[in-house]
Amino acid sequence: MGELWHGLSAQQCLARLGSDADCGLEAGEAQARLARDGANRISGRPPESGFSRFLRQLREPLIYILIGSGALALFLREWVDAAVIFGVVLVNALVGAIQEARASSAIAALARRVPRNCRVLRDRELRICDAAELVVGDVLALEAGDQVPADLRLLAVRELLIDEAMLTGESLPAEKAVESLDEGCALADRRNLAFAGTLVLRGTAKALVVATANSTELGHIAALMDATASLETPLTRRLARFSKQMLVLILALAALTLIVGLARGLPLAQMLMATVALAVGAIPEGLPAALTITLAIGVGRMARRSAVIRRLPAVEALGSVTVICTDKTGTLTENRMAVTHLVAGGREYRPGDAASEGSALRELLLAGVLCNDATPRCEDGVWSFEGDPTEVALLPAALASGLDVAALRAAHPRFDALPFDASRQWMATLNRDAAGATLWIKGAPERVLAHCAARLAADGQSAPLDMAAELGRATVLAAQGFRVLAFAYRAGEALPDGEAGPWTLLGFQALEDPPRAQVPAALARCREAGVRVVMITGDHAATACGIAERIALSRHAPLRALTGAELAVLDGKALGEAVRSVDVFARVLPEQKLRLVEALQAQGEVVAMTGDGVNDAPALKQADIGIAMGRGGTDVAKQASAMVLADDNFATIVAAIEEGRAVYDNLQKFMVWTLPTNFAEGLIIFIAVLVGVSLPITPLQILWINMSTVLLLGLALAFEPGAGALMQRPPRAPREALLPPVLMARICLAGALLVAAAFSLFHYELATGSSLAVARTAAANLFVFGEMSFLLNCRSLTGSWWRAGWWSNRWLWPGMFAMTALQIAFTYLPAMQAAFGTQALTPSSWLSVAVGALAISLVVGAEKAIRRFAALRADSGRVMDRW
Incomplete structure (x- = not known):
């Protein structure tokens, strides 16, 4: 709010806004102000359309290359290749758009905090009015259960208690008053204001509207949210950098391929298709889908640990x-008040300590039961309570120490009460029993002590009151963050009238929201x-x-x-x-x-x-x-x-962090597994052009390899259980590369092995008299089964794959079996042969495929073993140095 209304008196506020506490605004004036200021609705930026979200998914560097490759395939009349490429682009864009559409508008939720109807004083009459029609200067009536419709300056209150936790973070409801305050007081201390969206728990009030719509504190928060851009996660930032690097590399390699081919005198159309094959091969088309599915699996795991993910990258x-x-x-x-400390008779107790008959502790707990408006209920032995959170907390403390709340209230019926007042800061009840009438008092320690002349000793006998000592006990508790209530009593047949006292101090009950x-x-x-x-x-x-x-x-x-x-x-x-x-x-x-x-x-x-x-x-x-x-x-x-x-629960956050680290590990495993194939597919096309031979695999075969292996093999890595000691290592540095040098070296090694094995097998098949289609089929199968053997090594980025457990990943072996069945269909099924240009392989060709795939796994396994051995030697050397 622009004005510091809490620093002005109620009359000054009314005069400044041209209103009257008894008459309210005239209807005509209210309409004029509504036309000038607009409706009492919180508004923000219009939400992004679904089509805009879809188009934004296409503005990715690697997607540009795929779109260009598809356009080039159309130009060359390669209809099937073009259809498959554009299909991949479409699926990726739809997945991304649907993922983003799940996020709902927070501004709309803010608007829902404002109630629909309220009671407004217009032309001297109290009317039911739509909250959207409220204007500055309106006078409202509030009562328990109302949601505050605008920011208000309180004009008159009666026991008004408002829950402002959603706005101020206060754990206790705010007790309201009308007196003007210091202009510099904090928002949570502005006791003479009521804020839009908060809830009236108790009492009644008359109030003046001083701000509506976006001018309220709620509207101020909406403006802050509107101006706050949604941040990218560390993963999306790393992927963006990685995509730009790959874009430069792929374009450079494609341009070099085209230049080399044309320099060798190869036909332009042939070289353009080679360029398409290289681009399609080098791009990890399945990465966006795999990323989304891996994160979605993490969502499921976190949900089982009570952490509900609303946006996938958050995993x-x-x-x-x-x-x-x-x-x-x-x-x-x-998030509940509870009594944790009891001070009676100069001694400190805890709820649950035995309260013997006639002791100061019992009398203190009895006062908390009787001078209390909370309602207890017991159903099937289970207690529940309704009322002010502070008063509710007093009843379980009495129950814990053995007092029967219901029986005590029945034995000491209430005949009169003086409700709590903000200026008085204490309440009192008059209860009678067989011994006569007793006045029980509860309130702020300094205000209650001011009227006390004696105290109860631990044994229940009257003793002299050391005012300084008792106030010191209360002050120490308050300094530790407790809310302290003092309790006193006196015999008498009537509530205090005028000067209260003298009372006998029973002690203090200290409350807190316990950790x-x-x-x-x-x-x-x-x-x-x-x-x-x-x-x-x-x-x-x-x-x-x-x-x-x-x-x-x-x-x-x-x-x-x-x-x-x-x-x-x-x-x-x-x-x-x-x-x-x-x-x-x-x-x-x-x-x-x-x-x-x-x-x-x-x-x-x-x-x-x-x-x-x-x-x-x-x-x-x-x-x-x-x-x-x-x-x-x-x-x-x-x-x-x-x-x-x-x-x-805060502990759930820690569990979610552990799960998030496991998800990142699995994403790294997937990238280490999939990128060698893309690296090898691009490189094998470049080498073929460089040496002037036929392409070992076609663009369509490349798309088949990439998409089928991602779905059946790569996604199994998303189900890998988290490795041990996830929470014993430090967080990843925010600027750390997506793939550290050790993993990049392994990607290059695996990619080079794939290139060497596939290229060698392709030329071996041609040299033994096989057709070009058979040689390409053998090379394509070597890529797939080479990926399959490498997949096992990727289950652990540092150790042997079997240490992760043969059966710890229930999707691994079914995926490998399904991929094997698909490759048999890819090789032998007539429809697949027609679509992908494949032919049947002989047993000797299959043996060559198996040997090549096994060699890739053994070499990568040896590389990891060498690194482990070197790390162990380095660690032992450091230990010896320290010794």
Whole structure:
């Protein structure tokens, strides 16, 4: 909002907007303002059309080469070749477009946060009005259950409690008042405002509309999201670089092939088809489909671990994460208030400690049961509670210590009550039992203590009150991040009237949103995996730091924390230093969360961001991987995220990172397996032109090899189980090459072996009198069975393939069997022979194919063994040096 309405009095706000608290706006004036300012709807950029998404899939470097090759085949009247090439292009584009279409608009989800109807004061009458027709200056009535339709300045309130967690990140509802506040107070502390999209839990209010549509805090977040571009994942960035490099290499090789062929006097049409064959052979056509399917398999595995992936590239991005920016409430904590500390009679207790009859502990718990508006229910021995989260938390604490809540309320019926008031900061109830009437009080420690003259000792007897000591106990608990409530009582037949007291202090109950039990172990695994964890929350700094210390969040001592107010004054350099060393960022605004994520990314970090509220959405969208809460998260947060935690548990993020690393390993295995074939197919065409012989394989045979082997052989690698010690190695460097030099060397070795074996077999067949069709059929089969033998070596990029387990991949052997059956049909079936220009092979030819394929596997296996041996010697040498 442009104006600092919280700093003005209610009357100043009404005067500035030309409104009246008792009459509201006139209908004509409201219509004029609606025409001027527009409807109360949050809007954003129009979504991209499906056709635009489809066309964008074609703007890839390698796709350009395929389209050009298909056009050239059409020009040369090679209809079948052209149809197959364009078919591959179409399938890849459709897969990509469908994948992107799954992401829904977060702006639309924001718009759904605004309710449809509300109660508006117009022409002195309270009317039901469509929320879209609200204008600045309207006066509204709110009550429990309402969703706030616009940003409001409160004019009058009665026990108003609003859940603002989705906007501010506060774990507790906000208690509202009407008094003006300091202009510099944080968004979460603006008690005299109500914000669009938040929910009224209790009480009633009269309020003035001060901002609508995109001018609200909700609209401000929508604008941040609109301006935030969706980032590419580390994998997509690596693939983009790899595609550009391949584009240059393929074009250079194709041009060189054409020039060499023409220089040798070969016909132009023949050389153009050779160029098409080279381009088609060198391009890994099956890579996009294999990538999508491998990621989809990862999605299924993660879903079984309660991590729901909304965007496929997020699967791999998880494996690259270097920093997790996590919210506190609901992610690191259980998202429920619970009593964890009890102080009675000068002693400290825990819920579950025995409360003997007449003891101070029992009287303290009894006060929490009676001075309480929460409703308990017990069905089949299972308790459930409804009401204010703070009051709800008091009842399980009493039950844990052996008190019968229902029986105590029946034995001490309530006859009167003084509800909580923000200015008074305490509530009271008048209950009677056989001994007479008792006034039970609950409220802020400093306000309750101010009216106390004595306290109960541990044995239940009255004792002198040491005001400073008792206030010190409450202060220590509050400094640790607990919400502290003081309880007192006095005998009497009436509620306090005027000056309250004197009361007898019963003690304190300290509440918190407790950390999840699995979180400390999950944080330890993150440290082991080299992943840093930073807490970013809208909650109070003391609360955030208390939780952070209990779960051992920090990598060092003491814990370093920074508030949103301190963050606001940092320049770019200071912010960069802060994000490297600060563990907890508390009381932060939505734009500050976004700024923190951007600062981390500027330092080369791959950032995962968790959140559940509307205020988290811009940062969730900006992060390399946005993670929303499935149970407690808003629709807006889910729509802006790439992943949703079905169980809202931080430990699930760690499991998903492990799965993401396994997916990346399998993608690398697939690329190491498939690229030698593309390298060999392109090179064998170039060599054939260079030495002036017939092409050993045709473009159509190349497409057959590439697509059939990818589907039946290569995709089996997507089902490889994760290798051991995935979480004992550091994250991949964000700028690390997609394929490191060791793997590139292996790709070149395997490709060279394929070229040598296929070229040798092709010329051997011709030399023994076989036809050109038979020689090409033998070469094509050698490519396929050579890939099959190499596939086994790719199951592990470092060790022997059988160590991965003979039967650990249930798709491997069926895929190899199916590929063998297809190659038999490719070689002998008349329809396949007519389509692909193949002929039947003799047993001796098949023996040559088998020997060549086996040789490829043995040589690559020997190369891995040599590297392992060299690594072991290097490791032992380093150990000896240290010794």
